Amino acid sequence: MSENLPAPVITGGFSETRPATPEVQHIVDEVKQDFQERTNMTFSMFKAISYRSQVVSGTNYIIKVQASETEYFHLKVFQSLPQEDQGPKLVSFQTGKTKDDPLIPF
Template sequence: MLPATMVPGGLSETKPATPEIQHIVDQVKPEFERREKRTYDIFRAIEYKTQVVAGINYFIKVQVSDTDYVHLRVFQALPYEKQGPRLDSYQTGKTRDDPLTYF
């Protein structure tokens, strides 16, 4: 049975970012920068939520400047599929206090 925080379809509670989450953010940074047509000196994962689907959706708050944040939705396929994380969607113009929600 899955732990309560891993209920399929539901979002987990907000957790502080870990080195694993920062690694995921680092892997999708080039795609984010390509879509935004700019580069970021700061790209630091702050906190995240997960959603179990046929893989895991990560909703990650990322600091991109002293005062600016973005929210990323990154899909990680199941391990046997041997695929890296995929940037599915993002929201810009966020603040440190904006809650992570489904988007």
């Protein structure tokens, strides 16, 4: 019996906050350009810190991103199902966040 099983995913509900994975960083990298265009800002750092996910017909992500020593953003990103062959889409975002702000669905 394995004790390291992942927490069950509840369809329709957001997961608990988890540390960012390489896959989540890849999603952030994919939407960085769109974020920069929509905010009229540019960042050399754009690091995924933590995330929550929601399984729907695809996956919604709420991702905490660090853009500087003190600047954090929360991104809401939708990733369609693999067979739809579409990249992640930046749905919305929140600026003015801190490292300690909880990831709350928005």
